[in-house]
Amino acid sequence: MSDPKPARRVIRRNESAQLQHWFATCPRGLESLLAEDIAAAGGQEIVSTHGGVGFVGNKEVGYRLNLHSRIATRVLCRLASADFSSEQDIYRLAYDVAWSQCFDVSRSIRVYVTAVRSPFKSLEYITLKTKDAVCDRFRADVGRRPDVNTAAPDVRIHLFLADGKATLYVDTSGEPLWMRGQKIAKVAAPLKENLAAGILRLTGWTPAQPLLDPMCGSGTFLLEAAGMALGDAPGLARDMKDFGFTRLTDYDPALWKRLCMEAAEQRTMADRLAIWGSDNDDDAVARAQQNLAHAGLDDLIEIRHADLLDIDPPVTSGVLVTNPPYGERLGEAEALAAFYPKLGDALKQRFAGWTCWFLSADANLPKRIGLQPKRKIPLWNGNLECRLYGFDIVSGQHR
Template structure:
């Protein structure tokens, strides 16, 4: 292939290899919290993706540019949507450099765009991921310099273009990030708490619990309100991507960005939004006054404070707001000895409070504490493995019936 040089390099004609994802099917890989892969596959199918294959932490699929845009706009489960550029077997870092250099990067984005390279490895026989990062960065810059006489700048804080390399024991694959900032950053929360629950994990918990819009829902340990915000978005059919700034999406920095297509999809999503007739049957509570204040602040920032009631109260003292519904909570896990002892005393009281007041409710708790089911004195109907960041957890589901279930 003949390379162009000079300023024309910023506007290379489309159609040849490396010209960006075509309107016809391209190969993509979307990441998500581990344990939510099946839900991600449902989102991909709903957005038009085909040939879907799940793997721990994500799913591969084929789709058009519209499928890519739709998934970024509508999925509450996806973390990122990556477009696959090239893949090959390798023996050492030189092979990975050649793989990256052979991609026609000037056909993908302008040299004026800043870049950052991310590397993920699984059982890769390499000495240093930092060195691989450097080799890919060098290959991209060298290709731009060869074709254009200039090289892009590197920005590790807020890059315009994110390039991902994934290496296994024998194969290296390069992706271009269509999402930019991770999709769980909805742009709704301005007040946070320590160790917050990520939005896509919260959305997955709600779906796994079986909750559906219209069913009463309460989060009695609401923290900064993540579960409440996700539930409200689902109840109003509000596409999560609409609350983000357009510049936060990676595909808007590409040469083949289709603004008319993106605008049409956003308009369609906005028109689908349901107007709430009154307060939603969604409630939040927390014993911590600061957490209640932060939740209210986040709901107000999202324009939802008039739809959801939040109050300061201990979970052990809450009266159910409806005869039946779904209770979801992300209680403290306990990381120090004193906290573990406190939780060991708290769980039996929680079980008693649930049996006393929440008969007819389905109650779900995300926890990394394996003692929870035994100490709470209830038999879980489901135990779903989930990962909260690097922490392996279980989502425990209990159907509460009147009376004691203890022997």
């Protein structure tokens, strides 16, 4: 699923008995890639919406997605859904779920509410109502209620409100899936791993092509690209306790073990990867190196300290992908305004033969660097609306 073109997996007839409805979330702009991952995991009836994709599948499909998708943020399993018009409807929806069959009362919980055009004044109150319903139902069924833990809950319960419909999900991912357990050293504005992986796929990069991130920060693009090149399942490096499904009553350790073993067998070996990183900040270079070493990739990828304006490409053609500083602070914005024309010149002079991709929130980036983009792809980095700009650099562009 992490491969650029994931293969579709077909659910066998005898597996379909326990089909469930799921919803997987992802950074906005990556829904079509997530739908590909879901199809590759064996999901059916796939429907994309803003920020996520609904589908049908059995538990194995849910586990596969948690293990293999580089794009998903969370994989949620649907428990109940109904039209609503009042707070009491929400309470009733949550009370009607047989929670004690879903997880043990000793597990701590947290309720998350997301709403599109909510008719309610306070979503905090709705969160409280939902939590009360879960606890009341537990008390009625087993005589005790679960504790609430907002910092590190065992079980995350999600309520979605949209178009007069309320849907309750239990979160099978737990910690968000972009937390791969790989990045131990962070920089100021790191990309989330699933956004970086999605960008790599949107550029059309394949592991057969050279890749360069000349503003690599903590090395997110490098780590994701290496994982894709080696056929690594991103969930394999995560701590088991980070997965929410391990705390649900229907957890099937044998199934999970089999999927992990199959995934480990698919991993390929390499002595060297055609992936390079650089950054003009010593601290960022050290952190990226630390992260690659932690992932066992430091022998495969070269990182060095260099200014993007000074570097020569490592080979004659390839894919450059990077996210420059956002320039949100004043000094940064001024420095960037001066930097971009120089960047355009450096690309035209030295990167003929390369396709260069920049993730930026700056709508004027193409004008500033003086190049016509061949692609402009809208993407969201959290709440920040961005574009992924793609430029083909051809020789003779520099006058």
